[in-house]
Amino acid sequence: SQQGEEDPQALSIQEGENATMNCSYKTSINNLQWYRQNSGRGLVHLILIRSNEREKHSGRLRVTLDTSKKSSSLLITASRAADTASYFCATVGGGGYNKLIFGAGTRLAVHP
């Protein structure tokens, strides 16, 4: 079963603009992760935020986590055409085994 949903399903912006993607999940989590997938390829890990953290930064990425609302957001600042990809949030629950449960993803298109 999917853990949650990403919003929007698709996003189209111009280079230099910021892109914000949202993720909601259903059950309690140990941590939440964001991944990127270029067309037809494997996923690449971007950033992890733990359940006791509220915000995390990595380069042009900013992730927030609101456990009371069971939601997270990924902000990409000053986007580039090379950021065009699908972005997935995934959660790890507290039951062990480090299983990642993914959402359906957001397709981001950044136009030059």
Add this chain to the structure above:
Amino acid sequence: DVKVTQSSRYLVKRTGEKVFLECVQDMDHENMFWYRQDPGLGLRLIYFSYDVKMKEKGDIPEGYSVSREKKERFSLILESASTNQTSMYLCASYPGQRVDGYTFGSGTRLTVV
């Protein structure tokens, strides 16, 4: 650089065939996972393994089995391929600690005709 290698990038099989998808990692990771990816559904977990010869069902194990005889290799088996198993299959590994995220292979796009 760490690597997860999936043996085939594209695969076409006939209905009813037994299909083996192979995944090898060179990082000495304990945990390995098989997902399938379909448009609009994201990634769904089929099976995972947390140790040699250990396996656990994921969310959609029906029609699949797995084998992990050696730590570095995790095989996904379609016992009798059906057209609804046409999908992108992604393998991933994870050490269980000290590392933030999974490492994924490039995927195998399987078409069952």
